[in-house]
Amino acid sequence: MKTRLTNRINGVLDRFLPEQRLFLKSDTGMRYVRLRPVTQAIMLTGSSLFLGWTVIVTAIFLIDSISSDSVREQAERTQLAYEQRLNAMSEERDARAAEAQASQERFSVAMREVSAMQSRLLASEERRRELETAVEVIQTTLRRVMAERDDARDRVAALQSETEAGTGTVQTAAEQQEQLERTVDYLAQALARAADERDDAVDFAEAAEDEIDTLHYEQALADERNERIFAQIEQAVEMSMTPLQNMFESAGLSPDRLVSQMRASYDGQGGPLRPITMSSRGEDPDPVSMRANEVLSQLDMMNLHRMAAERLPFSRPVFASYRLSSTFGYRNDPFNGGRRLHSGVDMAGPTGTPIHATANGVVSFAGRQSGYGLIVVIDHAAGFETRYAHMSRIRVTEGQRVSRGDRIGDMGSTGRSTGPHLHYEVRTGDTPRNPMNYITAGRDVF
Secondary structure (H helix, E strand, O other): OOHHHHHHHHHOOOOOOOEEOOOOOOOEEEOOOEHHHHHHHHHHHHHHHHHHHHHHHHHHHHHHHHHHHHHHHHHHHHHHHHHHHHHHHHHHOOOOOOOOHHHHHHHHHHHHHHHHHHHHHHHHHHHHHHHHHHHHHHHHHHHEEEEEEEHHHHHHHHHHHHHHHOOOOOOOOHHHHHHHHHHHHHHHHHHHHHHHHHHHHHHHHHHHHHHHHHHHHHHHHHHHHHHHHHHHHHHHHHHHHHHHHHHHHHOOOHHHHHHHHHHHOOOOOOOOOOOOOOOHHHHHHHHOOOOOOHHHHHHHHHHHHHHHHOOOOOOOOOOOOOOEEEOEEEEEOOOOOOOEEEOOOEEEEEOOOOEEOOOOOEEEEEEEHHHHHEEEEEEEHHHHEEEEEEEEHHHHHHHOOOOOOOEEEEEEEEOOOOOOEEEEEEEEEEEEEEHHHHHOOOOOEE
């Protein structure tokens, strides 16, 4: 039955694939191999399947290669855009720092001008008081001279009456005439002196009034200039403080509480600005002094905000390109399985990538520590602590004071690690916090 079916198939295929014979010659004789239609069909089918499989595999490899090139180009474009964004943020940060420095310098110049204007104003006030005192003395002298003049006139009138009557005197008419002439001469001289003193007093009073008007005009100009200066300083302070307050609030921190902690932890580097006092006689401060004290208070507040921003971990520990390989929160343990809390973030990159301090602080530990490998721990203000683990090299020592942006080590894969990366933690007390909350909040400031 099987042979009959095979013969029938060979008969059908013989029309398309006639039987072929393959002759093989050797030293001992000649042999041949008969290729029946079924055998040829099987060989052709196998060859076709092999050729099709080869074409499909080649197409898959080509598609994968094209896709990988596209993904690589996309990654390069993303990295380039990220670096451009970082450069723009760095330039914006430098511009804000320059604006704050310029505001401080403008404020210093304004304070010097205000102090000089206040000194001139005090001098003009003293001069005005002196002029008023001189005018009062002149007026008193003038009244005294006019009183003497009136007394002399009364005496002259009495003498004239006595002379005309010819009674009530023991003097002769010649003596009375001589005495009357002396009295008249004395009165004439006194009146001349009084007139001169009166003219001098009037001229002095007019000059004093002109000087007082000039001082009032200069004071009005100074007030207008002070208003412009104070308005510019207040606007610059507000523009500098708003990003810092937004950064603290975005990270879930209370700006008022941070300012109180910064005020209570002055360590000799700077300090609150001193208020301006213009009077040593216990008088109430003038409006300019009150306005200056208010601006100084705002600048003091901005300085405290700036100190808090520099001492808290709002910066990034890695400035070079990296990949966020693991976020904060519960995840599957890569070694033992199961769900465990990942108390920081992992930033993967090449071995040796620089690692930087994210805020000012003091290194409390630098060495090897169990699963962390080579680790650096930095204590910051307000009870904050940052940890930088799995380093390949440590570049700081315990007790060393570091500033935000200082290089403290190199990325590696020491300790309990599956590859080169930085394990970065932010803690308050012994409680881990999500570092990305602080890095995201400080992205528009640092």
